[in-house]
Amino acid sequence: xxxxxxxxxxxxxxxxxxxxxxxxxxxxxxxxxxxxxxxxxxxxxxxxxxxxxxxxxxxxxxxxxxxxxxxxxxxxxxxxxxxxxxxxxxxxxxxxxxxxxxxxxxxxxxxxxxxxxxxxxxxxxxxxxxxxxxxxxxxxxxxxxxxxxxxxxxxxxxxxxxxxxxxxxxxxxxxxxxxxxxxxxxxxxxxxxxxxxxxxxxxxxxxxxxxxxxxxxxxxxxxxxxxxxxxxxxxxxxxxxxxxxxxxxxxxxxxxxxxxxxxxxxxxxxxxxxxxxxxxxxxxxxxxxxxxxxxxxxxxxxxxxxxxxxxxxxxxxxxxxxxxxxxxxxxxxxx
Ligand code: SD4
Numbered sequence: 001x002x003x004x005x006x007x008x009x010x011x012x013x014x015x016x017x018x019x020x021x022x023x024x025x026x027x028x029x030x031x032x033x034x035x036x037x038x039x040x041x042x043x044x045x046x047x048x049x050x051x052x053x054x055x056x057x058x059x060x061x062x063x064x065x066x067x068x069x070x071x072x073x074x075x076x077x078x079x080x081x082x083x084x085x086x087x088x089x090x091x092x093x094x095x096x097x098x099x100x101x102x103x104x105x106x107x108x109x110x111x112x113x114x115x116x117x118x119x120x121x122x123x124x125x126x127x128x129x130x131x132x133x134x135x136x137x138x139x140x141x142x143x144x145x146x147x148x149x150x151x152x153x154x155x156x157x158x159x160x161x162x163x164x165x166x167x168x169x170x171x172x173x174x175x176x177x178x179x180x181x182x183x184x185x186x187x188x189x190x191x192x193x194x195x196x197x198x199x200x201x202x203x204x205x206x207x208x209x210x211x212x213x214x215x216x217x218x219x220x221x222x223x224x225x226x227x228x229x230x231x232x233x234x235x236x237x238x239x240x241x242x243x244x245x246x247x248x249x250x251x252x253x254x255x256x257x258x259x260x261x262x263x264x265x266x267x268x269x270x271x272x273x274x275x276x277x278x279x280x281x282x283x284x285x286x287x288x289x290x291x292x293x294x295x296x297x298x299x300x301x302x303x304x305x306x307x308x309x310x311x312x313x314x315x316x317x318x319x320x321x322x323x324x325x326x327x328x329x330x331x332x333x334x335x
Contacts, residue, residue, distance in 0.1 A: 044302025046203065049075065049318040051196040052244040052296055054325045058082040059318040062198055072198040072206035073112045073134075080108070080130040080208045083194045087166050092193050094127055095166040096212025098173050100180070101219045104164035106212055107226035108133045109144075111234040113204035117143050119226040120150040127162045130210045133226070144226070164212075176216055183290070195225070195232060195242030197298050205300070207234045209242050223247025229257035238264045239299035241272070244313070246291040249280045259297050269297035269305030277307045277331055294328070307331070 047066040049059045062079030066072065084093030098104045108129035109119035118137025121144065123129050132154045136145050145153055155161070165173075195209040209232040211225040224247035225231035231247065233256035234240040241259035243250045250256075255276045262272035273295040281288050294313035296306040306315050306328035315326050 044304065045320050046302055047198065047200050048298065048302050049079065049196065049198045050296050050298055050304050051079065051194055051316050052242065052294060053193060053316070054314050055083055055194055055316050056323050056325070058194060058196065059316045060323055062196065063318040063323065066198065066200050072200040072204050073110070075198045075200065076110060076196050076206045076208040077130055077134055079196050080194050080210045081128050084128050084130060084210055092211050094162065094164045095169055096164060097169050097215035098165055099219050099221065100216045102165065102173055103219065104169070104212055106210070107222055108208070108210035109226040109228065109232055110134050110137060110206070110208040111228070111232060112137070112206050113234070113236040115234070115236065117228050119144040119228070121222045121226045122147040122220065123150045123154070125151060125161045125164065126154045126159050128159065130208050132157070132159060173216070182216055193244055195244055195296065197240040197242055197296065199298065199302060203300070205234050205236050205240050205298070207232050207240045207242055213247070224250035227251060229254045231256060233257045233260045235260050235264070237300065239269060239297060241295055241297040243293065243295050245293035249284065249291065249293050253279045255295060259295060263297065263299050269299050269303055270307070271305070273297050273305045273307035277309055281309065281331055
């Protein structure tokens, strides 16, 4: 049985994991004896896209790219661009809520299966930070460009200047200024901040993360999303993870790297996401009622996992021809 055929045959069930397939992967069945080493690795079906929040248009785009023979890296860039261009969503790209000075500043990063990484932080006036991040990765000797330098680089690469502050976001900011109270709002992200992971038919994993960060943040503030190991980490031998929510807490625990390392040690994506959330919870038992963090992860075998602190975090999976919103378990349910 060729690998591709095997992949097609696995296309059953919600997240693509059935007992039979899991057993095949674990080496318990007689079919297993004729399976190649490559086939034994596979549990969920490929290709696969998973993203934070309810972002079906973005996952559909990424899926389409891979159906047309594109790589997981192409899928990530094109999928993330869908949300960046959505002026209605107020936490990524155009229409993102500004910092307290009224500036929309964007953070994004991308990682490929070779372990290359590119990122932009505090980028202004550019519609597609994920594409600039990819250019940083592919066209420069660096991995991370910030602020004016990142903007200048984007212009040199042919990106156009775009006003990212929409009327709706300007109005929201003007209303906010009346009280100027700063308090992260749980699940404000619940539309389009995007952390996305994809595995293509070759089994290669890529990931991306793009956001306007927290609304009304201090000028100059950068969150976890563009920082390797925190908002995103990909290791093509093991799997990938990405985060959403209060970036400061993700940064302090290097959450996405932690999840990938836990998967390397044998934890499932679900167990690894839970452990990463638990680390944050343990350090913040008094404060966790005030902020949200959610993780999603995928391993090399195509299994997925997700976990949040609060109810309200959702994610989207496109696998087996199904593009669906999922509701993960969350910490505060059990405490
Ligand atoms: C940040 N983690 O800048 C981001 C915000 C976010 O959905 O994920 N919003 O802290």
